[in-house]
Amino acid sequence: MKNSTLKKKLFIANTGLFLCFFLVIHLLGNLQLLLPEDVAREQFNWYSKMLSSNILIKIISWILYVSIMGHVVLALLITIKNKTASGKNYYYDKRNYASAWNSRNMGILGTILLLFLIIHFKDFWYVYQFTELPLDSNGHKDLYAIVVHSYSQFWYVLIYEISLVALGFHLLHGFFSASGTLGLYHPKYIKAVKIIGWVYTLIITGGFMAIPLYIYFK
Template sequence: MSSFNRALTSTLGKKLIMSLTGLFLCTFLIVHLIGNLQLFKDDAGKAFNDYAYFMTHFPPIKAVSYLLYASIIIHAIYALILTIYNKKARPVAYASYAGNKNSTWNSRNMGILGTVLLVFIATHMANFWWKFHNDQVPYIEYRTDLSTLETQATEISAGDFIDYQKFTQDGEEITKARDLYKQVSYAFQNPLLVAFYVLAMAALSFHLIHGFRSAFQTLGFDHKKYVPIIRFLAVWIFGIIIPIAFAAMPLYFFFCK
């Protein structure tokens, strides 16, 4: 076995892979949130449907999506491996006081939090990604008057197009698209699904607060100059703002739509 392979399969190597994949997923969350904020626009879903088409058809984004799927799988597998390794290395559990003294609740329950998030990802993909890619969402046509910029939206059948069309005709901009916005609105009328999404975002908050800080610590950014910045980003950006923003989406559709 080469020194490179030995480094990757060591405990530190596994933690390094966990850190890099975790930080990549954190970056994805920011991009995904910015795109999903289009859901709050009062335009019958036009901006969000445009975003959905762009994210699934722009070649560089499609390439990154495969890296995203791989990162989720690798992150989960290595988390499981490290959890099993740690249990084998410490067969006798710490006494209650000693185990809690130097660790936080979320650091001790990263496995549970991660499991909740894996179930959430599977649920999310089944409700939206799978249905969008397998033609299980309705179609919509937007007609925007170019002189007044007023837009009319009408549900249509697929007709002679598959994914998306945008063209100008008789002073109107016409857009035909798969209406993922309507699927989102429909899915979030289910109170159990909404409750699960909010619960999952709470789990995401605790997971990210610990995971973000741990990733930078593994990468060597534990100098007192960096720690306050990392702690601020972990708590306020990834622990509060991002989970609350994502949780607001199902609540918005359930209570306001």
């Protein structure tokens, strides 16, 4: 039983780190939205076309989808098991966490992120893949116009900002938790791990939060 739980934790840790890498790439692509409008439209639509037509990127995308689903399902199973096993509360080794609040509320944070992903995939990925969109001057689907329209609505931006705050807490906890599971949270490296975790979390969440705000207020 312990071996099974360890395997689940290792899978969660590895998929989590893979998703962390994906967030870097995703953020770099989305930062094009901060460019002047004409340039942003051309580059972002070209970027979206490239992502949807390149076979290698498609394969990586399916690995990403499987990673997300596996990460969510196994995390949910472990959470349920921890809350019900022997009628006892699960013991948290708080040395591995930046905040006890994070570890106590990962279920809430994960639920917020899951709802956010559903909205995000429905409004952007599904719309781009399966609906007719207007074309830009280069003949590419104008996803830029869809993004700008979405981020021009206050309620939509508010949902995104709340979700991204949840992402920040989730990343910070997950980074340290994954480091511990993979044996990287060693006294020799603990300071470096903490610095990297905080810097990564602030850059990723800050970058993603800035984009909707920039478009809304512009």
